[in-house]
Amino acid sequence: MKIAALAGGVGGAKLAHGLAQLLPPEDLTVIVNTGDDFEHLGLYICPDLDTVCYTLAGLANPETGWGRADETWNAISNIERLGGPAWFRLGDNDLATHIERARRLKEGQMLSQITRDFCKAWNIGHTILPMSDSPVRTIVNTDEGELAFQEYFVRRRCEPRVTGFRFDGVEFAEPAPGVKEAIQSADAVMICPSNPWVSVDPILKIVGAIEKKVVAVSPIIAGRTVKGPAAKMYAELGVEPSALAVANHYRSILRGFVLDNADLKYEPQVKELNIMTLTTDTLMNDVEDRARLARAALDFAGSL
């Protein structure tokens, strides 16, 4: 079974890793959100892309959900001592990625090309693609005005109240080379358990209409997210955060929806949306959980 997976950071990376454990390299392409990329300290930082790459390479920090394992923090500590901006915590190993990427982008290379070379250096066999080579920037509209995504997410710790989103540049951005092909040749498109508003929506806007069966895994379990502000965003936008809200979010494109056992009660309502359901344990605490959930989601997609 050939899969094109759409992913943001932490949760998306975990399921992508589960899929990568089961599928041969030629059967999995992970298309990653770049809407929260940003330039900072002269570096070019792609948080979701890096989290997916680090996770598939076995380099990710299992504690934080971002950054590298066995990390040191000497550069950022010294930047702080010099009075520089240190609110975005960049580890020394991680820094290399952003420095080298910025250097190659400045030379005129494409993000997708750089990502391909980085994946090779990290011994990642499966294909990881940025959604686009053109910059798209997620702007969060809040009660305190517009905030660039990382300002909202990291610097302000998601505290401002969300009123909406804007994806700067999305109307001019083409899918990166390989994105359309990966979707066209896939048996199913799998939306990983990432934030629907700020991780998956930008990808969906970039790729346009999807003429494949689409299966999504809910990032919301029992009204809460494992990590990240998706539930808070739903609530602030006037929607009760739940697996049902996620199914509703994607209703126009969804053939199948995977929700947690804790959300069994929503099954009938999701089915009323003409979406097939799989109810299972969706929490991914360890590497085995990732493979187990990926296996269940693949079998479910295959059955549709």
Place this chain on the structure above:
Amino acid sequence: MKIAALAGGVGGAKLAHGLAQLLPPEDLTVIVNTGDDFEHLGLYICPDLDTVCYTLAGLANPETGWGRADETWNAISNIERLGGPAWFRLGDNDLATHIERARRLKEGQMLSQITRDFCKAWNIGHTILPMSDSPVRTIVNTDEGELAFQEYFVRRRCEPRVTGFRFDGVEFAEPAPGVKEAIQSADAVMICPSNPWVSVDPILKIVGAIEKKVVAVSPIIAGRTVKGPAAKMYAELGVEPSALAVANHYRSILRGFVLDNADLKYEPQVKELNIMTLTTDTLMNDVEDRARLARAALDFAGSL
């Protein structure tokens, strides 16, 4: 006694540190070569300025003569793994300096202002000034063509045969704020034991005529340099490398010259140039040596 010291990297930093041990902050300004500054990996690197600052701050690596003590190398190792340029070894602590400096320069701040703030953060009381806020770039003419200084010095390990030097931008560069004032208010200008060709000459070109007594400390001892290619450069340019060659180099501006006991034989020839001499132990193996040589050089300068 008020001193304006002219310094390049290692040897210059050591004597500057000796002077800083003896003189109160208001009586010492160190004017540092920026001809070997370069942009690399999107960062802005000032090797001589950093060596002087790290040395006076007690942060320098005593083994290498460049970089920081207790350094880690995670960023550059990862850049290397990604196939990026890793020939210029940048430690994780050291990286912070170049990242934050590049960030502030891009904001339009001046190198001298940034250096002042960095010195404050590093608790350096004495004044350290870049020779200029304008970029000056030392180009080494060699039998293999022109090489940017760090290409020659680090990447090519000084192997190409030198035929001359050029200082790109020197004709447009003004001394940094404070440089002229430091020289005007000094009782003596002290040329530290740095490379005459590539560390001191650029500073001399920037500051122009010096109407103060000038004392130099020879960087060449018994025909050799403690570190760096000065002796090799003299030989390739057809001059026998010696303390005498250094005195000759500076003859038009020198009132006094400090040479090593090992070079006692050159004393009469230096005196024939109408330059007063002090022959002493000029090797600086430890912090006490720095202060001892600084003491001797200060007393000598005071006696002229």
